[in-house]
Amino acid sequence: MLSLLLPLADRWFAPAPPADKVGWLRGWTYAHRGLHGAGVPENSPSAFALAAERGLGIExxxxxxxxxxxxxxxxxxxDRLTGQQGRVVDHSAAQLQTFALTGSQHGDCIPGLRQMLDLVAGRVPVLIEIKSRREMHVIPLCLAVRRTLEGYRGQVAVMSFDPRVSRWFKRHSPHVVHGLVVxxxxxxxxxARARRHFSLWHAEPDFLAYDVRDLPSRFAASQRRRGFPLLTWTVRxxxxxxxAAQHADAPIAEGAGVAPADG
Incomplete structure (x- = not known):
């Protein structure tokens, strides 16, 4: 009985998003943490520049x-990505932006979100995954992201494994496209199936970003049929x-999962 009631409840607690709000998410390949590789670290300005030059969306x-x-x-x-020790949150943004990213051949340092958006300048769409932990208060980071997005005219969406993030944007900044990572x-x-539905209801997302290892998925397919764009990660x-091409609307890819450039 519960398995029959859950899909019905989805329509009430997590209505499908307006098509004109989320349609742009489909049909892109998103470079996972930018187009990174040898000499070009993940989440670096160089990786974002390369992705934009290739016409790839950016995650x-x-x-x-x-x-x-x-x-x-x-x-x-x-420590994994720089020569520094300690937590990100223990340093100011100005300090963090002086920390070199390990392995960069271009002098890359940790970028601020504003720096990254200025570099992309609306050329390709951007997916921003907001990182959180259960014990963290998500509101300060959500506020920081929203402030940074003010005035940005490119296509951009936020997403998180944490349904509190999508819910916050739904409540406080509904014009920003917001998604749930699953x-x-x-x-x-x-x-477990019921928990996925409960997370969906709590998040009230505009789209889903789904683990490609779980596809095909009955839950993902049912939300896609209702009109939720289905992105999938990490396509390697x-x-x-x-x-991804068979079961989703757009891959979030890296390495061999990114189609080679024409020519």
Whole structure:
């Protein structure tokens, strides 16, 4: 009975988004953390510039600095991607933007979100994944991102694994396209399926970004049929690119999952 009621409840608690608001999300390939590779670190200005030059959409990760600004960086700690130690949140944005990214051949440092958006300048769409943890207060980072987006005229969307983020934008900045990132992690019990629906209802997203390893997915397919754009991550091979093409509207890809440039 519950498996029949959940899809019906979706229509009430998480209505499909207006098509004219979210249609632009479809049909792109998004470079996961920019078009990174040898000598070009992930989430670096060089990676974003290369993606824009190739005509690829861009996916990036955002953290909050110690002084409350949005910076583009994936990890909560600095050591994997820089020569520094400690947490991102323990440093000001000005300090973070002097920290060199390991392996860069172009002198890349951690960019601020404003710096990244100025570089892209609306040429290609941008997906901003807002990083959070359960114990974190998400409002300060949501506010920092919203402030940075004010006046930006390019196509941009925010997303997060944390349904509180999408819900915040739904409540406080509904004009910003907001999405829920989902991974099933092999959990197919009725309880796990119900939790996915509850997360959807809490988030009230405009789109889903789904783990490609979970596709095809009955839950993802049902939301896609209702009108939610379905993006999928992380597409790292031609085989996964084919899976994405069959079951989703746009891949978030890197490495061999990005189609080679024409010519």
């Amino acid at each position: 990036c990760d955002v953290q909050r600095s110690g002084d409350g600004l949005a910076v583009v960086f994936h990890d909560f700690d600095l 991974t099933e992690e092999g959990r197919t019990t009725l309880f 091979s031609p085989e996964l690119a084919e899976r």
